Structure formats: C-alpha cells, structure tokens
Amino acid sequence: MAEASVPQDLSSYEYEPSCPLPSGREARDHVISKGPCQPRDINFPLDNRNRKVLVSWYEKFPWLEYSVSLDKAFCFVCRVFNAQVKKNRTVIGKIIDVVRLLGKLNLPFRGHREDKNSLNKGVFKEFLEHIAKSDSLIEDHLRNSAGAEMYAIIADETPDLSKTEQLAVLVRYVWNGVIEERLLAVEPMEETTAEALFHTIREKLQQCGIEFSNMRGQCYDGASNVSGIHTGLQARIKEISRQQFTHIAMLMF
Ligand SMILES: [Zn+2]
Numbered sequence: 001m002a003e004a005s006v007p008q009d010l011s012s013y014e015y016e017p018s019c020p021l022p023s024g025r026e027a028r029d030h031v032i033s034k035g036p037c038q039p040r041d042i043n044f045p046l047d048n049r050n051r052k053v054l055v056s057w058y059e060k061f062p063w064l065e066y067s068v069s070l071d072k073a074f075c076f077v078c079r080v081f082n083a084q085v086k087k088n089r090t091v092i093g094k095i096i097d098v099v100r101l102l103g104k105l106n107l108p109f110r111g112h113r114e115d116k117n118s119l120n121k122g123v124f125k126e127f128l129e130h131i132a133k134s135d136s137l138i139e140d141h142l143r144n145s146a147g148a149e150m151y152a153i154i155a156d157e158t159p160d161l162s163k164t165e166q167l168a169v170l171v172r173y174v175w176n177g178v179i180e181e182r183l184l185a186v187e188p189m190e191e192t193t194a195e196a197l198f199h200t201i202r203e204k205l206q207q208c209g210i211e212f213s214n215m216r217g218q219c220y221d222g223a224s225n226v227s228g229i230h231t232g233l234q235a236r237i238k239e240i241s242r243q244q245f246t247h248i249a250m251l252m253f
Contacts, residue, residue, distance in 0.1 A: 017065035017074040021083035025140060028083070036076035037065045045071055091141045098127050115178045145174045151210070152217030154181070155201060155233075157192055165189040167197060169204045172219070184208055194232025201237070212240055 017037045021028050036058075044052040044066075053066055053073065065074040102109060102123055111122025120126065132139040151173035157165050169184045185204045189196060205212055218237060220230040 016067060016069065017076070017079060018067045018070055018072070020086075021080060023087075032080055036063060037067070037074075039066060039068055042068060087137065091137055094131065094135070094138055095128070098124065098131070102127070116176065149211070149214045150174075150216045151214060152219060153201060153205075153215060153237075154219045155197065156221055157189065157197075160188075165192050167192075167200055169201055171205075171210065172217075184210075194230070194236060197233045198236040201233075202240075 021031055038058045040055050040058075044054075046052045057064055063075050063077045065076050065079070066072075067074060099109075107123045109122060109124040111118060111120050111125065114121045114125055121129070128138060128142060132142050151171045154170040154172055155167060157167045160166050165188070167185075167187045167189050169187070170181055171184060172179065172181045174180070185207075187200050187204065189200065202212060205215075215237065218234055220233070
C-alpha cells in the first residue's frame with residue numbers, strides 16, 4: 001500500500017492503540033493502512049501472576065495490539081470500527097435533525113430532479129448540501145456516498161387481476177450523488193410467507209449480481225407488517241446482510 005502522507009503531530013497515533021483514530025480522513029486512512037500496533041523489540045513486563053504478552057500472539061491474533069505505555073492489549077478491529085460507529089452516529093443524528101425539521105414544517109423531501117445539475121434538488125438534499133458547506137462530516141458523508149455499493153431493497157406484494165400475488169422487488173441506491181431506484185422483478189408468488197418472500201428476493205438479487213451483504217435497509221408497506229410476514233422476512237434478511245439500519249415505514253437513505 002502506498003505510504004500516505006500524514007501530519008507530524010498525528011504520527012504518534014500509529015503506535016498508541018489506546019488513542020482513538022484521528023478524525024481527519026487522510027490521517028485515519030494512514031493509521032489504518034499501518035495496521036495493528038504490535039511492538040516486538042521490548043521487554044514485556046510480567047503481571048502479578050508471572051504472565052506476560054508473547055510476540056507469538058501477534059501471529060495467532062492478527063488484530064491484537066499492545067500499548068507499551070499502558071501495558072495493555074487492545075483490539076485493532078474494534079478501534080477502527082468504534083471510530084466509524086461514532087462518526088456514523090454523529091452523521092445520522094444530523095440527518096435526523098433535518099428530517100424532523102422538514103416533518104415539522106410539513107415540507108416534501110424529494111425534488112423533481114435530484115441530479116447534480118439540477119437547480120432545485122428538493123428540500124432534503126438542498127438542505128444537506130447547505131449544511132455540508134460548513135460541516136466537514138456531512139460534506140465527507142455526501143462525497144463518499146456517491147457511487148456506493150450499498151443499497152436498500154423495497155418489496156411489495158399486490159394481487160393482479162387473476163388474484164395471483166405479485167411481488168415487486170426494487171433496489172434503492174446512490175449513484176454519483178443521485179438517489180436511484182430500479183425495479184428488478186415482478187414475480188408471481190404461490191405463497192407469501194416470510195420464507196417464500198426471502199427466497200424470491202435473494203434469488204432476484206443473485207440473478208442481477210447484487211451482493212446480499214451490501215444491503216443496508218429494507219422497506220415494506222406497513223399494512224402487511226401487522227401480520228408478521230415482513231417482520232419474519234426482515235429478520236431472515238438481517239441474519240445474512242448484517243444491516244445497520246432498517247426502516248419499515250419510510251426509507252430515508
Ligand atoms: Zn475487537
């Protein structure tokens with residue numbers, strides 16, 4: 001991996017696992033690219049039961065980090081992940097603030113055209129872009145969400161004229177900063193149990209070459225949810241996709 005340039009005052013981060021990751025993207029990427037802090041040429045102190053850290057543990061546990069100053073072990077994966085979780089929570093909090101404000105003012109979210117050349121991308125996007133001018137976290141979030149592999153699914157069943165249930169499967173994603181929705185399939189269903197819906201959705205995603213594990217949200221109508229079908233479907237999907245966010249009634253991202 002190419003050596004990223006990093007400000008001098010942040011260079012100590014790479015050797016101190018008790019420090020949280022720096023918030024700046026460049027410095028954070030630098031620390032992550034360095035990998036876990038695993039000092040070897042030191043005399044590890046014995047504890048009160050005559051035990052000490054062994055260098056061989058680094059081979060056995062590649063995520064293991066050791067802080068010389070604290071004589072404590074840390075987990076590199078947790079350090080990286082915790083920083084990301086903290087950042088995501090802050091970003092989500094700011095986005096929810098906008099959502100609540102628009103709800104309070106009874107304003108529509110979407111614009112007629114939301115592509116980057118549009119002069120009015122709708123209140124929600126325009127608001128976030130305005131905030132991004134003075135908020136580097138939101139700016140970073142908007143920039144990095146362009147062209148993401150992550151997506152949400154939208155699924156809904158409705159009977160056709162012959163009373164056959166038809167399942168519509170759509171994906172919602174961001175491409176070049178624009179929210180896109182694509183209909184993948186309309187599939188006749190012999191049964192509409194959670195398991196049957198799950199298998200059909202998985203099959204349709206597979207056929208389109210869409211990675212199941214990149215799913216980050218599910219959206220179904222509220223009515224059928226009362227019967228528990230969608231709760232079961234949601235749980236089945238979460239088992240596999242390890243989603244962080246699930247919105248049943250309304251999809252926001
Ligand atoms: Zn961990």
